[in-house]
Amino acid sequence: MREGRVVAALGRRALTVQFRRAQLLMPTFVLPLILLAVIASGTSAGQGLRGFPDVGSFLAFVVPGTVVQGTLLAGLTSGTALAGDIEFGFFDRLLTAPVHRTSLVLGRLFGTFVLALLQSTLFLLVALIFGAHYPGGPLAVVATIGLAGINAVGMGGITAAIALRTGSLSLLQSLFPFMFVMLFTAPAFFPQDLLSPVLHDISLYNPLTYVVEGVRALLNDDGSLGNPWEGLAAACGLAVATTAISTLALKERLRRL
Amino acid sequence: MSHAAVEVEALVREFKGGIRAVDGLDLEVRAGEIYGFLGPNGAGKTTVVRILTTLLRPTSGRALVAGHDVVHDGDAVRRAIGVALQEAAIDPLMTGRELLRMQGALHGLRGPEAKERAAALLERVGLTEAGDRRVGGYSGGMRRRLDLALALVHRPHVLFLDEPTTGLDPTSRAALWREVRALHEDGTTVFLTTQYLEEAEQLADRVGIINRGNLVAEGTPASLKERVGEPTVHVELADPGSAAAARAALARLGTVEPANERTPSRVALRTAAGRAAIGPVIRALDDHSVQVEFVEVETPTLDDVFMAVTGSHLEGAERAEEEAEAA
Amino acid sequence: MSVALALWRRSLNEVLRVRGALLPATIAPLIFMFGITGQFGRLTGLEGFPTDSYISWIVPLSCLQGAGFAGAAVGANLARDIELGWFDRLLVAPVPRPLLVVGPILGAVSRSMVPATVVLVAGLLIGADLTGGIYGLLCLYFAAAAFCATAALWGVFMAVTFRTQQAGPLMQQGVFLAVFLSTAYTPQVLLRGWLSHVAHLNPMTHVLELARQATVAGIEPSFAHTWPGVAALAGMATVLGALAVNGLHRMGR
Numbered sequence: 001m002r003e004g005r006v007v008a009a010l011g012r013r014a015l016t017v018q019f020r021r022a023q024l025l026m027p028t029f030v031l032p033l034i035l036l037a038v039i040a041s042g043t044s045a046g047q048g049l050r051g052f053p054d055v056g057s058f059l060a061f062v063v064p065g066t067v068v069q070g071t072l073l074a075g076l077t078s079g080t081a082l083a084g085d086i087e088f089g090f091f092d093r094l095l096t097a098p099v100h101r102t103s104l105v106l107g108r109l110f111g112t113f114v115l116a117l118l119q120s121t122l123f124l125l126v127a128l129i130f131g132a133h134y135p136g137g138p139l140a141v142v143a144t145i146g147l148a149g150i151n152a153v154g155m156g157g158i159t160a161a162i163a164l165r166t167g168s169l170s171l172l173q174s175l176f177p178f179m180f181v182m183l184f185t186a187p188a189f190f191p192q193d194l195l196s197p198v199l200h201d202i203s204l205y206n207p208l209t210y211v212v213e214g215v216r217a218l219l220n221d222d223g224s225l226g227n228p229w230e231g232l233a234a235a236c237g238l239a240v241a242t243t244a245i246s247t248l249a250l251k252e253r254l255r256r257l
Numbered sequence: 258m259s260h261a262a263v264e265v266e267a268l269v270r271e272f273k274g275g276i277r278a279v280d281g282l283d284l285e286v287r288a289g290e291i292y293g294f295l296g297p298n299g300a301g302k303t304t305v306v307r308i309l310t311t312l313l314r315p316t317s318g319r320a321l322v323a324g325h326d327v328v329h330d331g332d333a334v335r336r337a338i339g340v341a342l343q344e345a346a347i348d349p350l351m352t353g354r355e356l357l358r359m360q361g362a363l364h365g366l367r368g369p370e371a372k373e374r375a376a377a378l379l380e381r382v383g384l385t386e387a388g389d390r391r392v393g394g395y396s397g398g399m400r401r402r403l404d405l406a407l408a409l410v411h412r413p414h415v416l417f418l419d420e421p422t423t424g425l426d427p428t429s430r431a432a433l434w435r436e437v438r439a440l441h442e443d444g445t446t447v448f449l450t451t452q453y454l455e456e457a458e459q460l461a462d463r464v465g466i467i468n469r470g471n472l473v474a475e476g477t478p479a480s481l482k483e484r485v486g487e488p489t490v491h492v493e494l495a496d497p498g499s500a501a502a503a504r505a506a507l508a509r510l511g512t513v514e515p516a517n518e519r520t521p522s523r524v525a526l527r528t529a530a531g532r533a534a535i536g537p538v539i540r541a542l543d544d545h546s547v548q549v550e551f552v553e554v555e556t557p558t559l560d561d562v563f564m565a566v567t568g569s570h571l572e573g574a575e576r577a578e579e580e581a582e583a584a
Numbered sequence: 585m586s587v588a589l590a591l592w593r594r595s596l597n598e599v600l601r602v603r604g605a606l607l608p609a610t611i612a613p614l615i616f617m618f619g620i621t622g623q624f625g626r627l628t629g630l631e632g633f634p635t636d637s638y639i640s641w642i643v644p645l646s647c648l649q650g651a652g653f654a655g656a657a658v659g660a661n662l663a664r665d666i667e668l669g670w671f672d673r674l675l676v677a678p679v680p681r682p683l684l685v686v687g688p689i690l691g692a693v694s695r696s697m698v699p700a701t702v703v704l705v706a707g708l709l710i711g712a713d714l715t716g717g718i719y720g721l722l723c724l725y726f727a728a729a730a731f732c733a734t735a736a737l738w739g740v741f742m743a744v745t746f747r748t749q750q751a752g753p754l755m756q757q758g759v760f761l762a763v764f765l766s767t768a769y770t771p772q773v774l775l776r777g778w779l780s781h782v783a784h785l786n787p788m789t790h791v792l793e794l795a796r797q798a799t800v801a802g803i804e805p806s807f808a809h810t811w812p813g814v815a816a817l818a819g820m821a822t823v824l825g826a827l828a829v830n831g832l833h834r835m836g837r
Contacts, residue, residue: 002365005365006362006363008362009358009359010359010363013348013351013355017348020391021350021750022750022751022753022754025753026753026754026756026757027753030757031760034757034760034761034764038764038765038768038769039769041775041776041778041779041780042764042769042775042779043624043627043769043770044776044777045627045630045770045774045775045776046624046626046627046630048630049627049629049630051626085348089342089346090346090347090348092312092346093342093346093347093360093407094363095311095312096310096312097335097360097363097364098333098335098336098363098364098365099363174607176612177611177612177615177616178611178615180615180616180619181615184615184618184619184622185619185622188623189623189624195623195625196621196622196625198622199622199623257312257313257314
């Protein structure tokens with residue numbers, strides 16, 4: 001219970017700071033929406049391509065990519081904030097507190113989880129306002145939001161591990177384009193079969209592929225677009241694995257003290 | 258269990274390149290005392306503090322804080338200590354109150370308890386009005402006070418203050434000193450690192466002087482200063498010609514320094530009585546009809562102590578002089 | 585002018601003396617180029633697409649994107665200098681204020697040629713066509729350099745208005761919006777809905793057309809494809825330049 005309160009307190013702090021820093025707010029909330037608008041309008045003619053699935057709403061086809069993009073950025077900003085804490089000494093304050101070491105990582109990831117819930121809710125709502133249809137219904141929307149939260153933990157675990165290993169804020173800040181590699185090597189905005197051959201092959205091994213397609217299937221209530229259970233498994237697997245990696249990174253950091 | 262608040266035995270910390278920031282340090286801090294840890298930049302003070310607060314592991318040796326080993330029983334140490342580090346590591350985007358409540362949660366305080374404690378501490382350090390403002394807008398003095406409040410959330414047995422008044426103006430420094438004294442009266446052990454001589458002399462029950470990773474002197478400020486010499490009473494005479502008579506008059510009160518050609522109208526008398534000797538000195542000179550311009554007493558400083566054991570000055574000594582002159 | 589040159593040298597030093605300083609500015613457009621091509625490459629199969637090589641379509645976009653972010657970075661650096669007080673040193677120098685930013689802008693333009701060239705070479709290596717020859721190439725580099733300067737003026741305007749590093753994201757988002765609310769992914773004829781109208785009005789659409797003379801077969805090098813982009817860049821630079829200079833003059837009041 002006590003450690004639960006610690007995790008909650010650290011998560012609350014992570015969220016509070018996130019919303020008070022424009023440099024973190026813009027990429028996590030504004031950028032994905034801008035890209036969604038541009039892609040939805042700019043590439044919707046692609047629906048006419050042979051092999052493009054028959055979906056009622058192109059926006060509903062694309063918005064899962066935006067949701068996943070949001071989780072990537074939530075994870076990145078989370079790791080960046082952690083690197084800032086380490087570099088500017090605030091992390092030392094946390095280390096002198098009598099808390100379980102893993103709580104320091106879990107607290108940060110809990111904040112990332114909640115951030116992703118808020119993000120994905122916003123994205124889905126905005127898309128709805130601009131004409132997206134979700135045949136999967138409210139339950140599918142709720143499931144999507146939950147899946148986004150879990151995926152964000154997976155992304156946050158990676159960046160937390162890098163932050164703990166390096167303690168370098170500038171390194172984390174420079175990771176921004178690399179996070180997009182993960183997004184582009186998944187069928188984030190276009191069907192997997194219409195990706196370039198290289199990306200298509202890579203996407204088979206990218207866990208985000210299954211998350212995006214799972215969300216797509218959920219929202220469009222169309223099992224041919226993906227498998228939500230595979231998406232859940234991929235997101236959970238990523239979250240567990242990267243949380244473990246970041247915990248190990250913290251232990252290694254403490255060992256090197 | 259030991260009654261010492263801090264016990265350090267043969268402590269060594271080596272960094273890459275073979276640099277020994279701490280080189281076989283032994284010290285003991287008694288429960289309830291203010292221990293001043295004085296030394297120049299790079300002497301190893303912060304390294305010692307980081308080891309004692311479990312932020313750094315020693316290369317070898319042993320350190321116990323509140324009876325717990327810093328390496329093997331870190332959690333217990335962290336429950337017993339409060340820490341205000343050299344760089345006030347506080348999040349500028351949070352308010353003072355938010356930080357205190359978060360710190361309370363980290364130390365196991367439940368919501369309402371943490372809220373109450375935050376309010377009480379804000380009042381104690383004089384930040385109630387600023388408590389709901391973001392720390393980014395605080396002055397240096399306010400940040401230090403908040404840092405201290407954060408260290409006190411859980412009523413620690415041992416409080417580590419790493420150069421708490423560096424960079425503060427005299428008013429803020431005095432306010433922090435008052436707070437440290439109040440903690441001392443409450444029975445908290447305070448381990449205070451500083452490079453300011455006056456701070457060590459004013460606050461510390463005992464002072465340990467560290468240089469190049471080793472303790473070079475330890476004791477009460479008074480006993481340390483006694484080691485390097487007695488106070489000196491300087492008498493400026495109205496008539497340089499009466500210097501010989503003055504020396505003869507003062508001979509029975511202590512050790513009269515030999516004449517100095519550069520200051521012919523000055524007579525110096527070394528005496529353990531210090532300021533208490535002023536009256537007898539003036540009476541003795543008056544009895545011999547020697548007229549006096551003024552009398553001043555010079556006491557050895559901790560810098561003199563440092564000089565005696567290391568052959569060089571403490572950097573803080575120069576800064577303290579400059580600040581005193583500026584004031 | 586010697587002040588401007590000195591500040592140009594300072595801004596170049598920042599990349600010449602810091603190992604890997606140009607990497608982030610180069611890698612980001614490369615990643616976007618490969619990623620976008622991989623995602624949307626099949627769009628060239630649609631009727632009306634002026635090329636059958638999507639990489640040829642995207643290379644100029646990525647060059648401009650990289651140049652734009654390099655320009656916006658001038659604003660971010662200026663905001664940092666203002667916030668940390670270093671810019672005050674320059675403000676008290678007996679130098680016309682606009683010259684204080686000319687140097688860093690020139691530095692950004694110089695630096696932007698590196699990612700533009702890397703992106704172009706990488707694009708050519710994976711199949712882009714240099715359909716516009718030397719003329720097209722000159723147009724591409726001109727567009728990149730001029731857009732970099734324009735983005736830098738935008739960044740300067742933001743920096744002197746907000747005087748805080750927190751305005752950094754605004755600078756980048758401004759460049760992002762300018763570049764992507766245009767014929768970034770598809771030609772005008774294939775745009776749908778609101779973006780079609782916005783792209784029609786967005787001067788960057790003309791700048792992209794100017795740059796695309798280098799690699800897009802359906803946009804032949806010609807005066808007709810050149811002058812609108814040049815005029816757009818001149819117009820943006822004039823407006824943003826005026827705002828930036830006005831902001832500089834207002835500093836300290």
